[in-house]
Amino acid sequence: MTEAIETRQSIRKFKSDDVSDEIIFQLLDMARKAPSAENAQPWEFIIIKDQKIKGEIIETLKAGIGDKELNKFVKDFLAPMVSEAVGFQVPVQALIKGAGYYPLLNAPVLIAVCMKDPTALFKSFKENYSKYRDIIFIWFVLSIGAAVENLILTAVPKGLATCWTSGFMFGEERVKKILEIPEGVRLLSIIALGYPEKNPFKTPRKPLEEIVYLDKYSKAHPALTSKSPSL
Numbered sequence: 001m002t003e004a005i006e007t008r009q010s011i012r013k014f015k016s017d018d019v020s021d022e023i024i025f026q027l028l029d030m031a032r033k034a035p036s037a038e039n040a041q042p043w044e045f046i047i048i049k050d051q052k053i054k055g056e057i058i059e060t061l062k063a064g065i066g067d068k069e070l071n072k073f074v075k076d077f078l079a080p081m082v083s084e085a086v087g088f089q090v091p092v093q094a095l096i097k098g099a100g101y102y103p104l105l106n107a108p109v110l111i112a113v114c115m116k117d118p119t120a121l122f123k124s125f126k127e128n129y130s131k132y133r134d135i136i137f138i139w140f141v142l143s144i145g146a147a148v149e150n151l152i153l154t155a156v157p158k159g160l161a162t163c164w165t166s167g168f169m170f171g172e173e174r175v176k177k178i179l180e181i182p183e184g185v186r187l188l189s190i191i192a193l194g195y196p197e198k199n200p201f202k203t204p205r206k207p208l209e210e211i212v213y214l215d216k217y218s219k220a221h222p223a224l225t226s227k228s229p230s231l
């Protein structure tokens with residue numbers, strides 16, 4: 001398990017080799033074993049192998065590049081943030097492309113990760129949803145994150161690679177239409193899955209001493225020093 005965590009990377013270039021249904025089912029079987037708030041299991045998955053449907057998703061996201069909302073989000077928020085993180089000016093156009101469809105382009109398999117409509121799941125949720133919407137939404141999103149993590153880690157020892165994407169969400173409604181996802185069900189992520197073409201550089205992580213405190217948020221952990229691992 002720790003080896004899978006250490007070696008996993010987001011991969012955005014894949015070989016054209018197919019991934020067997022048997023392997024995909026194994027990944028999804030591990031995904032569904034994730035913990036979920038109230039054991040609600042709010043996840044549903046669509047395995048997309050049909051090249052025509054994949055093409056439609058990519059085309060609709062490409063077309064969405066002109067979206068005013070996406071452009072503004074990338075220009076005002078994403079580009080300054082990413083540029084700050086990597087230490088150089090990242091071109092806005094490259095980010096707009098990446099936010100939409102780039103990682104999905106040559107993946108032989110896409111897995112669309114849906115979040116069930118909370119109001120359809122339990123009668124009590126239906127009655128209380130508007131009152132507790134934020135809490136239920138966070139519970140569900142966290143639970144789905146756990147399922148996706150199970151999926152992408154299970155892929156690693158099988159020689160498979162993934163890119164977890166949610167940048168397409170500006171085009172969520174358009175992609176939902178293609179996949180015939182009903183109203184109320186959210187499309188939270190699309191996982192690009194396949195055998196990796198090449199592994200990019202390893203992305204860095206903040207060291208423990210920057211993110212771990214002792215007893216209170218204001219108290220640095222005295223046992224953590226600048227020597228803790230950052231990769």
Ligand SMILES: Cc1cc2nc3c(=O)[nH]c(=O)nc-3n(C[C@H](O)[C@H](O)[C@H](O)COP(=O)(O)O)c2cc1C
Binds near residue numbers: 009098100164168
């Ligand atoms: C919720 C979520 C959404 C993401 N969306 C995208 C995306 O839209 N496009 C993309 O190229 N990568 C996306 N990523 C991958 C991140 O960019 C990547 O995990 C991060 O840069 C760390 O790199 P690593 O996964 O190789 O360790 C997403 C990751 C997460 C967890």
